[in-house]
Amino acid sequence: MHSKLTYCLPILTLLLVTILSNAQVGYTPGDIRLKSLKQRQALVERSLVNNVKFRNIGPTVMSGRVDDIEANPDDPTEFYVAYASGGLWHTTNNGQSFTPIFDSSEVISIGDIAVNWKTRTIWVGTGEVNSSRSSYSGIGVYKSKDEGKTWEYLGLPESHHIGKIVLHPTDDNTAWVAVLGHLYSPNKERGVYKTTDGGKSWKQTLAIDDNTGAVDMDINLQNPDELYATAWYRTRRAWNFEESGKSSGVYKSIDGGTTWQLISTPGSGLPTGANIGRMGVAVYPKDPQIVYIIVDNQQAKPDTAKKDSLVYAINELKDLSVEQFANLDEKKLDTLFKRNGLSKKYNARMVKEMVAHNQLKPTSLYDYFYVNTGFESNPIGAEVYRSDNGGKTWNKTNKAEIPIFFSYGYYFAKIYVSPYNPDKVFALGLTSQVSLDGGKTWKSMDKQNVHSDHHALWIDPKRDSHLINGNDGGVNITYDNGEHWFKAYTPAVGQFYNITVDNDKPYNVYGGLQDNGVWYVPSTNYRNSFNGNGQTQLEDRAKNIGGGDGMQVQVDLRDNTTTYYGSQFGNYSRSNRITKEGTKNITPKHELGEKPLRFNWQAPILLSSHNNDIVYFGSNKFHRSFNQGDTMIALTGDLTKASRTGNVPYGTLTTISESPIRFGLIYTGSDDGNVFVTKDAGANWELISAKPKKKSILPQERWVSRIFASRFKEGRVYLSFNGYRNDDFAPYLFISNDYGATWNMLGKDLPMEPINVVKEDPKNGNIIYVGTDGGLYVSFDNGRSFMAWNAGLPKSIPIHDIAFQERENEIILGTHGRSLYVASLDKIQEAAPKP
Known part of the structure; x- marks a missing residue:
C-alpha cells in the first residue's frame, strides 16, 4: 500500500485563506462550508484506511437528546425520531428497534422534521434549536421522497439552527421553515422562509434583525393561509448568554406566510419587552380560533421568600x-x-x-x-397564554407557577394541544406537564424511568392518552396519559464529551455524557446490529458512576477501579467504581480573600502517567495533588487572559497534557486562547501561545480544544483550537518541536470542521489522528496531509475524544451523538511508513 500513498495532495486555496483570516472576521460563511464538503469527500476517496471498519459498542441504556418525533397517524407503531446530534431513526415496531436513515448526509444534527404521510415525503431541518453548549449547527434543509434511502439538499446554508418545518396540508410543494440562525454570531438570514416549489427556491418572508430568528410555528389546517410564528431574540458568546430581548414576539400571517404582522403588542394581553425569551405556539385544529402560547418570561420574580432567622442569606x-x-x-x-x-x-x-x-x-x-x-437569577419562567379569537387578544391561563423552567427557558418552551380537546394542553421543560382545564392548573407526567428535560411530544390524533415523548434521555411512550411509560432506547445515541480506558480484561471504556452522567462499558459490550435482519435485543452492560452532565474521567491503571470523574463546572470526585467506597470530592477550593476559581463546563483532570497518585486539575489555575486528590495545591496564578466577564464561567483551563517521556513537562490550554508550558513540574511557567515581539501564527481568541505532548520526541507537542463558539469552522491544528517556542500549521487539507481532539499513534510517531465536529481523519506524514477514516461510522459525526488501549492495540472514539466505536490499529500501522 505504500506505493499508493502520495504527499502531493490538492489544497483548496479558499480554505487556507479562511483559516488564516477567520480569527479576525468571525464566522465561516455558508458557501465556504458547502465547498468544504467536497474537500471532505476528497479525503474519503483517497483514504487508505477505510478497509478497517469501526464497530459500535454502545452504550444505549442512557440514550440521548431528542429534538423531534413524527408518527404515522394511521399506524403509530411507525415513527421517526430526530436526535440532537445522533441523526434520524425510523421504527416500524413501536420502538422495539430502529434503523438510522440520515447517516449519508453531510451533517447529522437535527432541529426539526416534518413528514407528509400521504406522499411519504420527509423534510429535515438541520441544526438543533435548543441553544445549548453542544447544539451543533446545521447547513440547511434536506428532503427524501423514498423514505430516507436518498436525500436531496434544498439549501438555506446560513440557517444553522432550524426550529420548525410546517408543511401545507394539501400542497406538497409548499412549506415554511422557522430559522433561528447562528448561535454564536449575528446573521441576517434569520426568520421565516417559504417555498412553493418543493424547496428548489426559498423566500425570506419574515426578517426582524441580526439577532432575532423564528423558533416555532404552527398552522391553521382548516385555512392554510393562516400561520403563527414566534420570534426569539437571543445572543450567545462563550462568556455570556442573553436569552431574551425586546424584539422577541408573536407574529401572524393571513396570506400564507407572504407577509406577517406582530400581534404581541401592548394591550394584546401577551407580555412584551426586553424580558421575553423563547416562545412556543400551538393551534387547536378543530377550532383554530383557539391558540396557545408558552413564554419564557425572564422578568425577575418579586422577592417574597421568607427569611431564615437562623442564617444570613x-x-x-x-x-x-x-x-x-x-x-x-x-x-x-x-x-x-x-x-x-x-x-x-x-x-x-x-x-x-x-x-x-x-x-x-x-x-x-x-x-x-x-x-x-451556585445561585442564579430567579425569573418568572414559564407562562401560558390562550387566545379564543385567533390571536387578537390573549389571557394568561396559569395563576400558580408552572414548574418546568426558570433560568433555563432557552432550552425548552414547547407547547402542544390535544387534537380533539381544546382544554387538554401539554407543556415541556424540565418536566413534562399536562393541563386538563385549558392551562389553569398543571400536573407532571414524569415517572422514574422518564428522563428530565423534554423537547418533543407527539399526540395520537385518535387517542390523546397515547403520547410519544422525546427528552434528554431518549424516547418514552405512554398509552394512559403518562401514568405508565416504557423507554425505547435501542439506538446508540450517547453524547460523549470525554473518554478513557483501563487495563482490565476485557478493558473498560469510561466516559462522561451530556446530561446523562458518567458511565463505563466493557469493550466487548453487545448491542443491536440495526441491520434490519432479525434484530435481537442484547444486554447493554454499561454501568453508571456519577450523575449530572458527565465530564472527564481518569482511572488509576494500577487497580483499574479507582476512578476520578465529574460533572459540569468542576464538580469532581474520586471513588472505587465497583464498591463505591471512599467517595471523596476532590474539586479545588479557593480560600476566603482569594478571587473565586473559575471552572470550565468540562474542567480538565489528568493522572500523571509517571505516578498515578499524582492528579492534575484545571480551574483558571493549575492544581496538583500528590495524594490522589485528597489535597489540591494551586501551583499557579491565573493562566488565562481573564479578559471577558458574563454569566457563563470563562477564562478557564480546558486541556492539560504531561509528557510521557519527562515527568513535570506539562502543558495547559485555556478557553480564551492561552497556552502555557512548565518544564520543572510547575515551578516556572512560560506563555507559548503569543510572542510579544513578533506575531504568532496561532489564533489568539479561540478555544484551546486539545494539547498533546508526544511520546516520541520530548520537545514535540500538538495543539488544536476550536472555533465552534465563534461559528468559526476552520480546522486550527499546529505542531511544535521545541516545547512551543515555534509552531507550524498542520492539516491544511482538512475540511472546515472545528477540531475537538488530536492524538498521536501509540506505536508510530508519523501517524496522528484528528477528531472534528464532522468525523475522524488520519495522517501518515505527521499532519502534513490527511485522509478520512469513517468505515462503519455515519458520514458525519462529532468526534469529541479519542483513546487507545495499547495492550489490545485498539482505538476508541467518543462521539457526541452515536456513543462509542472501536477498531483495531494493526492494519493502520502496517499501512503507514515506518518512522
Whole structure:
C-alpha cells in the first residue's frame, strides 16, 4: 500500500485563506462550508484506511437528546425520531428497534422534521434549536421522497439552527421553515422562509434583525393561509448568554406566510419587552380560533421568600462596609459556615477579626459563597397564554407557577394541544406537564424511568392518552396519559464529551455524557446490529458512576477501579467504581480573600502517567495533588487572559497534557486562547501561545480544544483550537518541536470542521489522528496531509475524544451523538511508513 500513498495532495486555496483570516472576521460563511464538503469527500476517496471498519459498542441504556418525533397517524407503531446530534431513526415496531436513515448526509444534527404521510415525503431541518453548549449547527434543509434511502439538499446554508418545518396540508410543494440562525454570531438570514416549489427556491418572508430568528410555528389546517410564528431574540458568546430581548414576539400571517404582522403588542394581553425569551405556539385544529402560547418570561420574580432567622442569606452579605460587617450576628454567620462547609476552618469571630485587621475585605464572604452556592437569577419562567379569537387578544391561563423552567427557558418552551380537546394542553421543560382545564392548573407526567428535560411530544390524533415523548434521555411512550411509560432506547445515541480506558480484561471504556452522567462499558459490550435482519435485543452492560452532565474521567491503571470523574463546572470526585467506597470530592477550593476559581463546563483532570497518585486539575489555575486528590495545591496564578466577564464561567483551563517521556513537562490550554508550558513540574511557567515581539501564527481568541505532548520526541507537542463558539469552522491544528517556542500549521487539507481532539499513534510517531465536529481523519506524514477514516461510522459525526488501549492495540472514539466505536490499529500501522 505504500506505493499508493502520495504527499502531493490538492489544497483548496479558499480554505487556507479562511483559516488564516477567520480569527479576525468571525464566522465561516455558508458557501465556504458547502465547498468544504467536497474537500471532505476528497479525503474519503483517497483514504487508505477505510478497509478497517469501526464497530459500535454502545452504550444505549442512557440514550440521548431528542429534538423531534413524527408518527404515522394511521399506524403509530411507525415513527421517526430526530436526535440532537445522533441523526434520524425510523421504527416500524413501536420502538422495539430502529434503523438510522440520515447517516449519508453531510451533517447529522437535527432541529426539526416534518413528514407528509400521504406522499411519504420527509423534510429535515438541520441544526438543533435548543441553544445549548453542544447544539451543533446545521447547513440547511434536506428532503427524501423514498423514505430516507436518498436525500436531496434544498439549501438555506446560513440557517444553522432550524426550529420548525410546517408543511401545507394539501400542497406538497409548499412549506415554511422557522430559522433561528447562528448561535454564536449575528446573521441576517434569520426568520421565516417559504417555498412553493418543493424547496428548489426559498423566500425570506419574515426578517426582524441580526439577532432575532423564528423558533416555532404552527398552522391553521382548516385555512392554510393562516400561520403563527414566534420570534426569539437571543445572543450567545462563550462568556455570556442573553436569552431574551425586546424584539422577541408573536407574529401572524393571513396570506400564507407572504407577509406577517406582530400581534404581541401592548394591550394584546401577551407580555412584551426586553424580558421575553423563547416562545412556543400551538393551534387547536378543530377550532383554530383557539391558540396557545408558552413564554419564557425572564422578568425577575418579586422577592417574597421568607427569611431564615437562623442564617444570613447570601445577598445580605453584599456591599458591606467594615462597620456593617462588624455588626453581623456571629451565631447566624457560624450557621452559614456550617451549612456551606466552612465550619471546620473558619468561625465567625475569626473572620470578623480578619476583616477588622484588613486581612479580608468585608465583601469576601459574598464573593466566596456566590460561586460555591451556585445561585442564579430567579425569573418568572414559564407562562401560558390562550387566545379564543385567533390571536387578537390573549389571557394568561396559569395563576400558580408552572414548574418546568426558570433560568433555563432557552432550552425548552414547547407547547402542544390535544387534537380533539381544546382544554387538554401539554407543556415541556424540565418536566413534562399536562393541563386538563385549558392551562389553569398543571400536573407532571414524569415517572422514574422518564428522563428530565423534554423537547418533543407527539399526540395520537385518535387517542390523546397515547403520547410519544422525546427528552434528554431518549424516547418514552405512554398509552394512559403518562401514568405508565416504557423507554425505547435501542439506538446508540450517547453524547460523549470525554473518554478513557483501563487495563482490565476485557478493558473498560469510561466516559462522561451530556446530561446523562458518567458511565463505563466493557469493550466487548453487545448491542443491536440495526441491520434490519432479525434484530435481537442484547444486554447493554454499561454501568453508571456519577450523575449530572458527565465530564472527564481518569482511572488509576494500577487497580483499574479507582476512578476520578465529574460533572459540569468542576464538580469532581474520586471513588472505587465497583464498591463505591471512599467517595471523596476532590474539586479545588479557593480560600476566603482569594478571587473565586473559575471552572470550565468540562474542567480538565489528568493522572500523571509517571505516578498515578499524582492528579492534575484545571480551574483558571493549575492544581496538583500528590495524594490522589485528597489535597489540591494551586501551583499557579491565573493562566488565562481573564479578559471577558458574563454569566457563563470563562477564562478557564480546558486541556492539560504531561509528557510521557519527562515527568513535570506539562502543558495547559485555556478557553480564551492561552497556552502555557512548565518544564520543572510547575515551578516556572512560560506563555507559548503569543510572542510579544513578533506575531504568532496561532489564533489568539479561540478555544484551546486539545494539547498533546508526544511520546516520541520530548520537545514535540500538538495543539488544536476550536472555533465552534465563534461559528468559526476552520480546522486550527499546529505542531511544535521545541516545547512551543515555534509552531507550524498542520492539516491544511482538512475540511472546515472545528477540531475537538488530536492524538498521536501509540506505536508510530508519523501517524496522528484528528477528531472534528464532522468525523475522524488520519495522517501518515505527521499532519502534513490527511485522509478520512469513517468505515462503519455515519458520514458525519462529532468526534469529541479519542483513546487507545495499547495492550489490545485498539482505538476508541467518543462521539457526541452515536456513543462509542472501536477498531483495531494493526492494519493502520502496517499501512503507514515506518518512522
